[in-house]
Amino acid sequence: MPxxxxxxxxxxxxxxxxxxxxxPEFKVSTTTAEDVINIANGVFSPLTGFLxxxxxxxxxxxxxxxxxxxxxxxxxxxxxxxxxxxxxxILLTNEETGLHATLDIxxxxxxxxxxxxxxxxxxxxxxxxxxxQIFNMKDSFIGGPITLIETKPREFDxxxxxxxxxxxxxxxxGWKEIVAFQTRNPPHLGHEYVQKxxxxxxxxxxxNPIIGKKKTGDFKDEVILKSYETLxxxxxxxxxxxxxxxxxxxxxxxxxxxxxxxxxxKNFGCTHFIVGRDHAGVGNYYGPYDAHExxxxxxxxxxxxxxxxxxxxxxxxxxxxxxxxxxxxxxDHIQFSGKNIRKLLQEGKRPPENMMRKxxxxxxxxxxxxxxx
Amino acid sequence: MSDKKTDDKKYTTIxxxxxxxxxxxKRIEGTGFHSLSSYVTYxxxxxxxGMEEEEEEAFTKEDEEKVKERLRALGYLD
Numbered sequence: 374m375p376x377x378x379x380x381x382x383x384x385x386x387x388x389x390x391x392x393x394x395x396x397p398e399f400k401v402s403t404t405t406a407e408d409v410i411n412i413a414n415g416v417f418s419p420l421t422g423f424l425x426x427x428x429x430x431x432x433x434x435x436x437x438x439x440x441x442x443x444x445x446x447x448x449x450x451x452x453x454x455x456x457x458x459x460x461x462x463i464l465l466t467n468e469e470t471g472l473h474a475t476l477d478i479x480x481x482x483x484x485x486x487x488x489x490x491x492x493x494x495x496x497x498x499x500x501x502x503x504x505x506q507i508f509n510m511k512d513s514f515i516g517g518p519i520t521l522i523e524t525k526p527r528e529f530d531x532x533x534x535x536x537x538x539x540x541x542x543x544x545x546x547g548w549k550e551i552v553a554f555q556t557r558n559p560p561h562l563g564h565e566y567v568q569k570x571x572x573x574x575x576x577x578x579x580x581n582p583i584i585g586k587k588k589t590g591d592f593k594d595e596v597i598l599k600s601y602e603t604l605x606x607x608x609x610x611x612x613x614x615x616x617x618x619x620x621x622x623x624x625x626x627x628x629x630x631x632x633x634x635x636x637x638x639k640n641f642g643c644t645h646f647i648v649g650r651d652h653a654g655v656g657n658y659y660g661p662y663d664a665h666e667x668x669x670x671x672x673x674x675x676x677x678x679x680x681x682x683x684x685x686x687x688x689x690x691x692x693x694x695x696x697x698x699x700x701x702x703x704x705d706h707i708q709f710s711g712k713n714i715r716k717l718l719q720e721g722k723r724p725p726e727n728m729m730r731k732x733x734x735x736x737x738x739x740x741x742x743x744x745x746x
Numbered sequence: 747m748s749d750k751k752t753d754d755k756k757y758t759t760i761x762x763x764x765x766x767x768x769x770x771x772k773r774i775e776g777t778g779f780h781s782l783s784s785y786v787t788y789x790x791x792x793x794x795x796g797m798e799e800e801e802e803e804a805f806t807k808e809d810e811e812k813v814k815e816r817l818r819a820l821g822y823l824d
Contacts (some may be wrong), residue, residue: 380798441791531820541813576780622784669778672768673795674787 374540374642375675379419382640386413393522396464399452399613404586404622406467408448409474411621411637414535423450425480429573433492436629436670443636443671445629447493449524450476451511457481471525475598479517479569486510494626496658503624503655525724529584532598532615537646539579540642542615548576552645552679553638554583557623559600559737561591561729563684563709565608566693567680569677570649577613579643580605584618587745588734590715594618596736596743603736627652628667629661632674639676658711684709686727718743762786 377383401409410437411417419442424432429447431439438444457463459481465474489498491502499505527533534542543551550573556564572578580601585596598618605614615741624630630653635646652664668678687694694706709728717724723734737743757772770782778784805813 485788507770534822536815537809538817541805541810542817545814545817545823672792673797 375524377418378636383415383418398464403469406470406472407620424480446633450515473522475520477517532618534639543642550575551643553579553643554647555634567681579614591745600733600736603732607732625655627654628663631664635676645677681702
């Protein structure tokens with residue numbers, strides 16, 4: 374099993390009682406609360422808190438922390454300062470997650486948002502959701518370590534595993550090589566093909582959908598989970614597949630986010646990570662294989678990327694193919710189009726079986742409203 | 747509050763034999779490496795990452811038992 378990123382699996386949870394009487398409380402968004410929880414549980418190891426200036430600057434310019442450890446997505450906290458100063462301790466709370474966590478303010482600083490957007494997202498276009506989010510942040514950032522005191526039970530907790538839990542699970546299963554698959558959608562046949570191709574050369578697959586904030590028209594979280602359960606039940610060996618969620622927000626940072634996704638899965642104990650076409654992309658901001666190219670910059674990442682290009686159904690081969698496996702022309706190929714599959718499902722129709730398993734399609738169609746409205 | 751200027755990462759100079767440097771320059775022609783330094787940095791990072799020491803277990807036996815109990819309750823372990 375790979376070492377955690379930075380060689381240390383962070384645990385910033387405390388079971389000790391903390392006197393919160395005198396500590397000023399700051400309510401944070403669910404996205405920020407999930408960042409805190411991910412830091413505390415080690416998903417973002419080796420981070421122990423929100424980035425300070427020097428680390429942010431190193432991430433922006435070099436895609437690394439100041440200690441040279443690869444890190445590509447800034448984990449930032451912005452708050453209304455209200456007289457806060459460096460050295461203060463504050464309480465971060467959030468209703469949806471039940472978050473209660475302390476933050477020791479190490480540094481309060483400003484950062485050029487244009488530079489941040491341009492380097493992280495490759496654009497300063499406000500139409501880009503990540504850029505838009507940066508420009509909606511407050512002008513001052515707060516860096517420093519957090520300590521998680523408590524959270525409350527949430528929907529889908531039964532699918533939520535921490536890195537310590539997955540590491541123990543993989544060890545118990547006897548898996549040495551584990552491939553992670555990141556997703557935001559129910560599986561079509563192309564996804565299954567990618568997963569099973571990677572699984573052929575490893576001991577197990579960790580299917581790890583991102584759950585949380587969604588856009589209108591996205592599949593609902595419960596639809597994604599149920600459809601994967603159905604696929605695993607009918608078409609996978611139970612002892613070779615693990616399904617667990619990851620609660621974090623999508624940044625749509627394309628190549629940089631692909632590295633971030635790989636780092637998180639390394640912390641879960643995975644040795645390999647599947648990177649598809651336009652990974653974590655949005656609109657036309659990134660080239661379809663930019664997220665493959667960026668891995669060349671990180672010989673010390675500590676998780677092996679497995680790159681896949683596009684897949685289609687070949688009418689002549691009568692199976693799923695890619696550009697390396699099929700000699701037939703494009704006319705014989707039917708592309709796995711998420712858009713087309715979605716359209717059929719929206720009309721209450723089952724997509725053809727050369728697109729999606731009928732059991733999976735039927736699971737989705739059992740939901741009266743499978744999409745976010 | 748810090749209102750710092752963006753500064754570039756600090757670098758240091760390392761000496762290597764000139765013939766080796768010349769060999770490397772030839773080796774990286776036409777590759778994605780734009781300088782001798784970027785190539786040497788890449789190679790050293792690769793070498794060092796392979797030499798990192800094994801981690802100590804991040805969890806105690808007691809933690810492990812508790813985790814296994816949860817994993818069994820959730821159906822992840824038999």
